Amino acid sequence: MIAKTTIQLPEKVLQKHFGYSTFRPQQLEVITHVLEGNDTVVLMPTGGGKSICFQVPALILPGVTVVISPLIALMKDQVQSLEANGIKAAFFNSTLSETEEHVILDRLNKGEIKLLYVSPERLYTPRFFELLQQINISLFAIDEAHCISSWGHHFRPEYRKLSALKKQFPAIPVIALTATADRAVRTDIGEMLQLQQPKYFISSFDRPNLSLAVLPGQKKYQQIVQIIRRNRDESGIIYCSSRNATEKLAEKLQKAGFKAEAYHAGLNADERSSIQDKFIQDRIHIICATVAFGMGIDKPDVRYVIHHNMPGNIESYYQEIGRAGRDGLPAETVLFYSYRDVQTHLTFIEELPDDKYQQIQRTKLEQMQKYAEGQICRRKILLSYFSEAPGDDCNNCDVCQNPPKYFDGTVPAQMALSAIIRTGQRAGITTLVDILKGSMSPMVRQLGFNHIKTFGAGREYTAFDWQLFIQQFIQQGIIELDYKDHYNLKTTEISNDILFNKSTIKLVSSETVRERLDEQKKQNTAFKTVTSVVNESLFEHLRKLRKEIAEQLGKPAFVIFSDASLKDMSGKAPTSIDEFLEVSGVGEHKARQFAAPFLKAINEYTSGKTQGNAYTESWELFQQGLTVEQIAIKRRIHETTVYSHLSTVIGKGIPIDIHNLVDQYEINMVKGAVAQLGNNQPIKTYFEHLERQVSFGKVRLIFTWLEAQ
Ligand code: ADP
Numbered sequence: 001m002i003a004k005t006t007i008q009l010p011e012k013v014l015q016k017h018f019g020y021s022t023f024r025p026q027q028l029e030v031i032t033h034v035l036e037g038n039d040t041v042v043l044m045p046t047g048g049g050k051s052i053c054f055q056v057p058a059l060i061l062p063g064v065t066v067v068i069s070p071l072i073a074l075m076k077d078q079v080q081s082l083e084a085n086g087i088k089a090a091f092f093n094s095t096l097s098e099t100e101e102h103v104i105l106d107r108l109n110k111g112e113i114k115l116l117y118v119s120p121e122r123l124y125t126p127r128f129f130e131l132l133q134q135i136n137i138s139l140f141a142i143d144e145a146h147c148i149s150s151w152g153h154h155f156r157p158e159y160r161k162l163s164a165l166k167k168q169f170p171a172i173p174v175i176a177l178t179a180t181a182d183r184a185v186r187t188d189i190g191e192m193l194q195l196q197q198p199k200y201f202i203s204s205f206d207r208p209n210l211s212l213a214v215l216p217g218q219k220k221y222q223q224i225v226q227i228i229r230r231n232r233d234e235s236g237i238i239y240c241s242s243r244n245a246t247e248k249l250a251e252k253l254q255k256a257g258f259k260a261e262a263y264h265a266g267l268n269a270d271e272r273s274s275i276q277d278k279f280i281q282d283r284i285h286i287i288c289a290t291v292a293f294g295m296g297i298d299k300p301d302v303r304y305v306i307h308h309n310m311p312g313n314i315e316s317y318y319q320e321i322g323r324a325g326r327d328g329l330p331a332e333t334v335l336f337y338s339y340r341d342v343q344t345h346l347t348f349i350e351e352l353p354d355d356k357y358q359q360i361q362r363t364k365l366e367q368m369q370k371y372a373e374g375q376i377c378r379r380k381i382l383l384s385y386f387s388e389a390p391g392d393d394c395n396n397c398d399v400c401q402n403p404p405k406y407f408d409g410t411v412p413a414q415m416a417l418s419a420i421i422r423t424g425q426r427a428g429i430t431t432l433v434d435i436l437k438g439s440m441s442p443m444v445r446q447l448g449f450n451h452i453k454t455f456g457a458g459r460e461y462t463a464f465d466w467q468l469f470i471q472q473f474i475q476q477g478i479i480e481l482d483y484k485d486h487y488n489l490k491t492t493e494i495s496n497d498i499l500f501n502k503s504t505i506k507l508v509s510s511e512t513v514r515e516r517l518d519e520q521k522k523q524n525t526a527f528k529t530v531t532s533v534v535n536e537s538l539f540e541h542l543r544k545l546r547k548e549i550a551e552q553l554g555k556p557a558f559v560i561f562s563d564a565s566l567k568d569m570s571g572k573a574p575t576s577i578d579e580f581l582e583v584s585g586v587g588e589h590k591a592r593q594f595a596a597p598f599l600k601a602i603n604e605y606t607s608g609k610t611q612g613n614a615y616t617e618s619w620e621l622f623q624q625g626l627t628v629e630q631i632a633i634k635r636r637i638h639e640t641t642v643y644s645h646l647s648t649v650i651g652k653g654i655p656i657d658i659h660n661l662v663d664q665y666e667i668n669m670v671k672g673a674v675a676q677l678g679n680n681q682p683i684k685t686y687f688e689h690l691e692r693q694v695s696f697g698k699v700r701l702i703f704t705w706l707e708a709q
């Protein structure tokens, strides 16, 4: 029993149990509203911190908080995270054995559980429902509340039964939570649950920590590898458009030495949950998935989400990129876009049975396409799509970073139009590019397009340029893509205005797009400064420790501490328990459990006893102007080790001019070996291939440097 006088303040509970010193926007307002006994609907983006909104009240209120959650995997994670904070929680779902059920029922009766997670199916089994009537329930929390609405894309019939909850327990307040941004669904939630004058708390759906980029869908694999490399050993998701594509990509990445796995609905339930578990426990880093992956994944430290193809609507896209950076740390999202994606979606839409539904999907696709082709701040487009007033340019998207440069594209447009006319409107995009470039493709030969006057007229531009131009001609309506005629290109009503110089057309230069591609490459070097690298090596050191502890305890690493906590910890480098408690995400329970090993590791690190900062020390000496030999002597290490330290630095994205360290001749040799053997061999293979003429340390250094170029 809690006496009235000991009622705890939300801020205190947050600090004591969760180790956070301040609430995020809206959290305290929601909690206060709930504690006053009202019904509440919370709309917060993924990663906004919805859980705290019911977990803090659960700890303050006298009885049990029953959390209804649709996904078993999610329940397990949440309960584990709560237990790691010393909070008494349990879940009740179909995975439990009868004995396990008994244990939980017993604990409930004894008042030993503060938060009980339950699936909607289980809630309404007679035995459980009877039990609910006997225990002291303080609050119902309905997570993923959009599942109740048939408007939403995640409708679950079992959720419908929850409509009766308010009648069955009229006195118990309900809090419903969702990350869905759809207006129809929002209203549905309050109505379907029959909430009593619920208050809606709507947060901004902006996720400023996610960078946004759209890149042309050519040479995707190389770019994907770059993204993976700059997020080394971090988690990422790559969404692909088909099962086959997920498997192919995963296999290719595995062969290149990455820990990747495919995930799609064609796998059986066991395979799927095993892959999910491995991902959550950081045993695999990359999931190549269809859209089947994600709902149930609560992993806070996903550092990038890549779309191998464009999704069919902005809702899905936003939800999928939303799975990156839930911990609030920077995360990147890249969408590969090519016109073909639009065609593929259109073909699917045409197969849909209902005309009206087809029309809705077509409109949604158009909006997605506008986003992908957009030349204004992408975040502005997204936020206004969700009816949110967008603020200033975000500076964290590719358009903000490289605003479009325009040029007068009338002449290339005339070339393209005249070629289209001369083909008798029988060429698709690829063939048109071949004609303009003067390339003898089988199609060109077969249809005799090499004899038309415009054959080769556009040689001054690359195929890449032409692809980008044609896309823009279609956008601006001077060329049409005819879906009904094999996607061949046709002239339109306004084509003649361009052809006969009555109007001009402005194009975004392909240089803009190239700059955006380069920007991607530079990204990793840009934000890394000396100090952040030094701290980062402590961070890496602590991550290793966390992994060891997680493996010993058989728990996911983020349950021990989130990346955000470890970042804060490496920045603060605490030396005592009191300082340790200052770290974000360290509550009293975790401090008791983990302060000792972490403080020890930090102490060892800062006193220089670990391997962890070895490379930064070499690098600092190098920056002071010492040669590799001098560094080796000074540090009493082998020269090979110094080279390896400098390679690590380059691998972290810090540019080092290696021309002071190796000859151009040596660089050329390694370049030659890589050209012959491919870039995914162990260093030793190149070394042997060069018959040991270049030292091992140098081979590694040159290889890493070449990769970073
Ligand atoms: P959601 O359910 O809205 O997607 P979560 O509840 O999982 O988000 O929270 C996302 C992350 O933010 C979690 O790691 C959580 O611990 C953290 N978090 C929540 N509230 C706070 C806070 N007030 N201060 C710091 N971190 C917080």
Ligand code: ZN
Residues within 6 Å of the ligand: 376, 377, 378, 379, 380, 393, 394, 395, 396, 397, 398, 399, 400
């Ligand atoms: Zn922007």
